[in-house]
Amino acid sequence: MHQPSSSCDAHHDHPPIVLRPDALLSAEGLFYSRGSRTILSDVTLDIVAGEAITLIGPNGAGKTTLVRLLLGLDKPDRGSVNRRPGLSVGYVPQRFDIDRALPITVGRFLELGLAPRVHSSVITEALSEVGADGLAQRQLSLLSGGELQRVLLARGLLRNPQLLVLDEPVRGVDYLGEAELYALIGKLRDERGFAVLMVSHDLHVVMGSSDRVLCLNRHICCSGVPTTVARHPEYERLFGRRLAPAFAVYEHHHDHAHDLSGRSIEPASDSSGGAADTPTPHKAHPRDEDVAK
Numbered sequence: 036m037h038q039p040s041s042s043c044d045a046h047h048d049h050p051p052i053v054l055r056p057d058a059l060l061s062a063e064g065l066f067y068s069r070g071s072r073t074i075l076s077d078v079t080l081d082i083v084a085g086e087a088i089t090l091i092g093p094n095g096a097g098k099t100t101l102v103r104l105l106l107g108l109d110k111p112d113r114g115s116v117n118r119r120p121g122l123s124v125g126y127v128p129q130r131f132d133i134d135r136a137l138p139i140t141v142g143r144f145l146e147l148g149l150a151p152r153v154h155s156s157v158i159t160e161a162l163s164e165v166g167a168d169g170l171a172q173r174q175l176s177l178l179s180g181g182e183l184q185r186v187l188l189a190r191g192l193l194r195n196p197q198l199l200v201l202d203e204p205v206r207g208v209d210y211l212g213e214a215e216l217y218a219l220i221g222k223l224r225d226e227r228g229f230a231v232l233m234v235s236h237d238l239h240v241v242m243g244s245s246d247r248v249l250c251l252n253r254h255i256c257c258s259g260v261p262t263t264v265a266r267h268p269e270y271e272r273l274f275g276r277r278l279a280p281a282f283a284v285y286e287h288h289h290d291h292a293h294d295l296s297g298r299s300i301e302p303a304s305d306s307s308g309g310a311a312d313t314p315t316p317h318k319a320h321p322r323d324e325d326v327a328k
């Protein structure tokens with residue numbers, strides 16, 4: 036996992052961003068400070084149905100804070116967040132601390148907060164969808180990092196999301212497991228058609244399957260389609276001139292996903308599409324010009 040070394044501190048004159056009226060979710064002019072520390076400054080963005088946005092930035096750039104504001108878990112000091120009425124959102128948080136003393140099975144955990152209550156077969160199906168068959172009766176506190184991430188993903192799916200928000204979803208997952216999990220997220224998006232907002236440090240993997248990338252360092256330093264952002268001076272400034280090319284768009288051609296035991300859960304498909312993590316073609320975004328000049 037790459038930890039960017041340099042940072043972009045300067046504000047830039049961006050052209051005004053025009054929010055799209057059909058956005059599932061939009062944020063306008065978000066400011067957030069704690070004490071004397073400015074954590075987010077004038078952040079504006081939106082996400083439309085089916086779009087995949089990756090949010091990148093160095094440690095402490097404000098990514099998790101921004102996600103929490105977008106989800107309504109925290110309130111901005113200034114600015115506004117608008118969610119389309121009735122929007123269903125699945126959220127896979129960066130951190131999920133489990134009280135080891137709490138005796139709760141995975142199945143019970145997944146039932147919590149679902150209204151109306153669902154039949155256990157729905158839970159079993161969601162676990163199967165994320166390649167985690169057989170975990171329903173296991174104690175939540177005994178799961179490995181990779182198992183827990185899949186369970187959190189299943190929990191997000193149980194909300195039938197129009198938007199899935201993932202904050203570093205491969206945290207605690209080993210290197211091979213990371214690729215599998217990203218592949219799975221891409222496959223689920225293809226099948227279900229939800230929009231994805233993902234925080235990730237794994238630029239070389241996720242940029243190829245993103246429609247748009249936002250570089251955040253307290254403010255949005257640059258944004259646009261991955262190929263454009265990867266060449267942008269602010270991106271180079273954030274990730275280092277030497278390192279940036281290594282993290283440029285990488286098209287991952289792995290064509291199937293695995294379950295927890297390593298079995299393939301998706302047969303290799305032909306070039307006509309449907310592969311587990313074949314990148315979505317980069318859609319031209321009407322606001323590619325919002326890449327900082």
Ligand SMILES: Nc1ncnc2c1ncn2[C@@H]1O[C@H](COP(=O)(O)OP(=O)(O)OP(=O)(O)O)[C@@H](O)[C@H]1O
Pocket residue numbers: 069074092093094095096097098099100101
């Ligand atoms: N409630 C808070 N009070 C004070 N400081 C906070 C609070 N929440 C976040 N911060 C600070 O804001 C900065 C941004 O934190 P945030 O977790 O959003 O960054 P991040 O980009 O997600 O980082 P990472 O990549 O390391 O996960 C950090 O310096 C953090 O310490």
